[in-house]
Amino acid sequence: MKILVPLKRVADPDNANKIKINAGKVDTTGLEWKPNPFDEYAVESALRLTENGTNTKARLGEVVVVTFGPKDAETTLRAALATGADRAIRVDTTDDALDGDLVARALKALVEKEKPDLVLCGKQQVEGDSNQVGQLLAEYLGWPQATFAGSIKSEDDKALLVGREVDGGTLNLRVTLPAVVSVDLRIVNPNGVKSKHTPATHAYPEGVRFAALMAIMAAKKKPLAEMKLADLAADANLKVKYGASEMPPKRAAGVKVKTVQELVQKLKAEAKVL
């Protein structure tokens, strides 16, 4: 199975409460770049789908990662290569020049060149929180979509049984490849992904894999191609234009209560919610 995984770097999501707004622009100074967590889960899922679980060095297929960004966004690609992806592509551009629709249109052109069986992506990137590229791409390709996947079972490398995390439960879909699948966080549970090559009893460690030092060194030699956005999307017009950002209203500082009795009294008399 050949899998294409789009990746994006984001300002450290665990410190997103430290962002500032300067002159209407989000300022992430001081925050490290990290791979978008849902994209990391997509890479991990792609690796699990293309191996037998016991020998993670033998890739049964190909995993290609792609990012849209400037030269230094290649760090994110190299990190994915170090964990096991085979090849990387960087489409040279900047965030300001993109919206989700343009990314999806460019990915469509890339899919037509690369011809993967599956596009695996994160359900959303945690800066814009838009949750749209997978769905847009599926429509542009005329492919089925399975979003917010909490589990993927590869039945015969031609069809996937996908457990979608929906409000109130799990919606199970069977999609025949080629398809677009976007992943949610539980996909990296020990039994989130089962490739047809993985023994039924195999359980992965929780979460995404880490690269060994040797693999990090070796990843520097893996192929990384550069493309221009214009090569993939002739029309660079954006459908959605972002203006200023602002800070959300701050919650007023609360109080600590000493006893349960005081809490109940305050909820009744002060907050009036009981």
Add this chain to the structure above:
Amino acid sequence: MSNTLVVAELHEGKVRKSTHSAIAFAKQAGAPFSILVLGATAKAAAAELTGFGAAKILAAEDASLANYVCERFAPTVAAVAKSGGFDTVVVTASSYGKDLAPRVAAKLGAGYAPDINQVKVDGGKRVYRRPTFAGNAYAFCEIATPVHVVSVRQTEFAAAEPSGGASPIEAVAVAPADAAASRVEFVSLEQGKSERPDLGEARVVVSGGRAIKEKFAEVLDPLANLLGAAVGASRAACDAGYAPPELQVGQTGRVVAPQLYIAIGISGAIQHLAGMKGSKVIVAINKDPEAPIYQIADYGLVADLFTAVPELVAELKKQA
């Protein structure tokens, strides 16, 4: 702009309350608006929506729409939007709306504003405000295409109330499914069974973290029952298997904004706060006085939850 198509969401043949938030958006955006209901029993469900002041309730009824599959629903939404001359298509940003809206936008060549929490008109242009960076910033955007597709955050658009009148129900044709529909098969929908109110709609939410361990139900149920509350959980509690995944509140899971949110043994990771910091009153019970949840809690009680929660139940009973 002034002709909005609201896409209703059905669950087991009934209109989901989430639909009322999309209607609230349509009312703010300005009349007229119509509501599209898709499903195997769309006409019967449409009758639930005739009292909200819509120009028409459009019912796309077909056995092929019995279960939600995007590749079967999106073509009809796009076809109705086109033939009816609608310039805005709105759906509530539930898991259904988030899956459906982008595919509809792509079909219409329309820009999509996801998960908005406010709409206003500025200099003749409609400006959408939406939470970004896990709710740590609000971004403003405009859509440059003639048609807009929008999903609205349920907690930020208070459910529209019936306003009287009797909107006519009109049957609309079901468009042919996408070619891709032949490669998607609905297998099943597994749902948690609960007598409690839906997390997205409850007035009170009692939420538990990993600290409760195996005693999740034992500790939380008496309090939730007493308050008529929905039960929520942190990611850590779900991942550890103490609570089922559908209870998760946060960036993954549900976004809630009840009158009262009681966080029990929850430290307050950014991804959890993203799903509940719009709550009117937040109470935190945690034995770690440094837990980040206290930075946003209105009332904090630093205590061992295993003694504090039963005490809270007893105190509430005493005062009832």
